[in-house]
Amino acid sequence: MGVTAGIFYCWSISVTRGLALLPDKEYITAFQALNRAILNPMFLLCFMGLVFLLPLSAFTTWHKPPPAAFWLLCAASLIYIICVMGVTMAGNVPMNDALDKFNAATASPSDLAATRAGFEATWNFLNNIRTVSCVVSFGLTVGAAMLR
Secondary structure, three states, rough: HHHHHHHHHHHHHHHHHHOOOOOOOHHHHHHHHHHHHHOOOHHHHHHHHHHHHHHHHHHHOOOOOOOHHHHHHHHHHHHHHHHHHHHHHHHHHHHOOOOOOOOOOOHHHHHHHHHHHHHHHHHHHHHHHHHHHHHHHHHHHHHHHHOO
8 A cells, every 4th residue: 555655645745747848759758658667567466456456355354343444444444445446447548549649759839738738637536536545545554553
């Protein structure tokens, strides 16, 4: 959970800010390359694994009456699944796929500017939702671990 929260945090505070400094064509080609590079087994293991590990962790703490750690892990699971995975699958991934199909090499300057304008602010907003949600989920997970 901490590794995944750290990845989102680093993207929010450094990667997207660095990309923002680039001209349109370089911004788009760099973002396309980053989106392709992050789809690797190590990232996907951390990112997708939490969909199963967080609820499993909550389940392992269950007994009657349910302890506070159970509720913290349930909250962490829901926040992660809805606000991180849900936002990713409904928002960021479709935007990444559309950007990946855009040919920056042959696009006109106005097409580059329009594509960036339709992508950057919305993608960053959605990524910030994922970042905050992931950090909150991590905090809840740490809290649950401390209670155990």
